[in-house]
Structures are given as structure tokens and as C-alpha cells.
Amino acid sequence: MKKNLKTEFSTRQYMLSQDFEIYYYSDRIVPTVEAHTHDYYEFYLFIEGNIIMYIDGKKFVPTPGTMVVIPPYLAHYARLVDSDVPYRRFVFWVTEDFIDNLGRQSQDYRYLTDKAKNSGSFFINKFTEIEFNTIQGKVFSLIDEINSNRFGKDAKIMLHVSDLILSINRNVYESQNPNIVNADSDSLYESIIQYIETHIDEDLSLELLSDYFHVSKFHIAHVFTETNGLSIHKYITKKRLDMCRDAILSGQDISLVAETYGFSDYSVFYRAFVKEYGTSPKKYRDNIVRNMGLPTT
Template sequence: MYKEKFNPSQIMTEKYFEFHHTYNEMPPTVEFHQHPFYEIFFFLSGNVNYIIEGKNYNLRPGDVLLTSSSDIHRPDIRPGRPYERIVIWLADDFFGHLLEFYGEDLTACFTDSAIQDYRLIRPDSQNILHLKQLCAKISEAKRSRELGSYALASAYLTEFLVHISRAYYDAPDSVKYDVTENEKVNQILLYINENLTEDLSLEHLAARHYTSKYYLSRQFKQFTGLSLYQYIMKKRLIVSRNMLRSGSTVMDACFQCGFGDYSNFLKAFKREFGKTPSAYSKA
């Protein structure tokens, strides 16, 4: 299977899906990020602890992680073993075509994993082998110039998604033992995501959740990898971006996501996404 160099940009340039098989002898540095599409992360080798929305997943080869357009995440990659993974990015339109043609909503596992706040799939050895075989076929078809190659890649990818969905709903409860989390931080993350327009200051959150602000600040950074301010800012920007993608006006995206100052919103949005909200909504 063809392996490529790691690209830290996290930007999707193809219309429907992208397939990336990457390998690093030395651990790359990957910052916390999010993106306006679905991602399947298929872990093949390495010493990796993956952080998604306050949960730390201790990965084993063959593990699969699902993330959606609202998830802040980052792999913590330690030296000692080569870091190899397959990452598949999927646009809304790809799932829309599948739903229209087959009547199957293959985003269901992404939606449910976000609701359950648990994004790890651990397929059995037979399924892992089958998923690797499908990835090899996707990779070969994507790189081929023969007639119908893109259609073949899409067909193999659809089969891959079906097996991922089945593995998600068949996953045993035992895999949850490889997740490190903090219940107090989980409660605060839930509150933040449900109340982005409210007062989310450290003082207010600490008082509301009956804990000291110093303890909360330390625990929040430990389990999410971000300061409270950084997390809230990223979440507000993500929601505003998703609103713009759905057709909302720039002003609505600003004030309905908790930004009290329009000029600060413009600066923060451009810093995070590389373009102004108005330019993004026209893209």
C-alpha cells in the first residue's frame, strides 16, 4: 500500500473523500485541531495516546477512532515505534449520495459516538485484516488512472464504512478500560457545549460545579490538553463555522456562539481558519 508524507495542514482539497496512509519513523508534532468533515482514524502502529474532547484513548494497533466536525482532537505520539495510520476524510456530500442511492445513513455511528461521548472502535482480528485489505484496494484504485477507478475506490470505501459501522455497534464494553477521563471535567465540557452563549468564565464554572478555580484549571488542562479559555474559544469558532456552512449570516454566527464583540470574532475566526467569516461562507 502506498505511504505518503504527513501533511499537518488538515485541509481537505477533494470534493467527496480523501484517503491518506502515512508513516513516520520519528513522531511528528500534531497540534489540537478540528475540521469541517468526518474523519476515520485507523491506527496501525506506534505509541499513541489520542485526546478527543477530554477523553484520552490508549490505542492498540487496529483501533479505529471516529470524529465529526465539532470534535477537538490531537494524537500524543511518543517515540519508540514507527507511527503508522490510515486517515479517511469524508464530506457531508459523500454520505448524502449514499443516503440518496442506498437509503442507508452511514453517519449514524458518528452521531451516536458523539452523543455517547465515546469514539473508539476496537474490531476483532478478522475484521482488522478485512479493513486493511479494503484500505489496500481503496489506495490502489485512488492511484490508478484506469477507467472507473474512482468509482471502484468509492465502492470499496462504502464497504469499508459498512464494516466500520457494524464494528461500532458490536463493540464490547471492555474497550472502555483503555480510556482515561475525569467525571468533573466531563460535566464541565457538557455544560460548555450546551451553553456557549452564557458566562463561561473560570470563576463562574468553578462556582457552578462546586470546585476551586485552581483545581478546575489544572484538571481541565490535564484531561483536554487545552486551557479553559482555549477550549471555549475553539468551540465557539467551530460552531460559528458550522453555522456558516449551513447558510447562517455572519452576524448570527457571531452572536449565537457567544461572541460579544464582532471585531474580536472576525480576528479570532481568521486566525483559526485562515479567512474571514464572509470569505468562508462564500467558499
């Protein structure tokens, strides 16, 4: 039997775990939950639907790609406006102790939780489509591992959850501090990586990179291969395939994914996808996404 990664909504507003809990919900009817508070952080990521959120006496209408970080003891609730579109969202609960433990490894894990806690209010961020698709892919990978029974499950879960938290913090930090990010990119390789990640849907030929960074394309190719172990072409292809996979997991139309993430020819995308994942995009989607409650094509 295939695993169902969608969670049936519960009005329970307390944690059963001492560390974290994460849920993917897709509903057309949602039982009424009155204003409530938690003694843990809530990361709320809105995918789609027609709702109004009420947090700390304020109300707003989230749009797809919106993330809200709600600190402990801040009253909040949501109301469904209509059910024409499924109300889809991720809810990620994480305790202060768990964040503290991660923070002992690196304060970078605490960036958003500290930001919300120190402000005494909630924090809202709007991700780009590419950023949000990547985050969705990470969430589904974490939920999939939680529902698995594979060797090394606990260790893999910790890798997934720490990667998710750090990725969310990094995206927000870099969007709010673009000048600092650019100043820290003190090597050609790091600058290339950053450029690729932020222009993945555009032309990334060696010629274009050479013009942009004002160095020869041969030097770029050499620096990249020496540092990464992959040719720059293979790295870009793999990065695009990863993003296409995340887009497929998030429910996007497969026929549009290739062009959206930089593949100008669908047949090239198809062959590369099969080589990377061992199956066609359609079969990959049917095998993994069907039981998540996402639309299929």
C-alpha cells in the same frame, strides 16, 4: 515504477476534496500538530506505534485495531511517545455531504457518523484481529485504486469507498447488537454464512456444521450450492484466501498466515493461493506491499 501507497505526513488539517480523502501513514518522526478541529468526519484507524491521543479534553492510548470516529468540530491531536516502533495508522476524512448522499441510498451508511454526532463526542471501537485485517485490505485496495490510472477508476473508487464505510458500520453494529443479528438470520444459508465469517479460523467441516445447525450435511451442501452457486468447501477456501491476502497486505508473517486462517497444511494453502491469485504469497507480497512501507519477510 511501482506506486507508493504510503503518504508522507503533512500538518495540513483541511480537505482538498469535496467528498473524502484517505491516507496510510508510517512514521518514526511526526511534526507537532496542535489541537485542531475539522468541518468533516475523521475515521482514525490505529495499526501500531507508541502514542497518546487527546480528544475533547480526554486522553487515551490506542492499541492495534482501535478505530476512533471523530465528528466535526471536536478538538483532537496526538503525541508520539517514542519512535522504537513505527507509528502506523489510516486516516479517513469524509464530508457530511458525502455521508448524506450515501445515506439517501441506505441509512446503514450513517450508523457510526450519526452515533458520534448525536452523542456530541467521539466514538471508539476495538476490532478483532480478523476484522481489522479485513478492513486494512479494503483500505489498501481503495488507496491502490486512487493511485491507479485504469479504466473505470472513478466508478471503482466509489465501490471501494462505499464498501469500506458499510463494512465498518456493519462490524460495529453486529458487535453491539448480537441478539438482533441472530434474530435476523432467518434462513439456514444466512446462518451458515454468518457462522463461517465468525469462525473462519476454526474447523468448518460439513460434519461440524451439521452438528451445529442440527441438519444433515447433505442438506447443508444442497442449500448452499443452490443459493451461492459454489460448493460450501470452495466458498470457505475462497473466504480464507481472501482473509490471508488481507493479512499479508497488513504486514503479517506469511509463514503464520495459513494456520491463523484455518489452513492446517501450508502446502495446501500455497497451492490454493497460487491458483486464486496467480502467484506465490511471497511474490504477491513483494509486488504489492513493498512500497506501502510495511515490513517484508
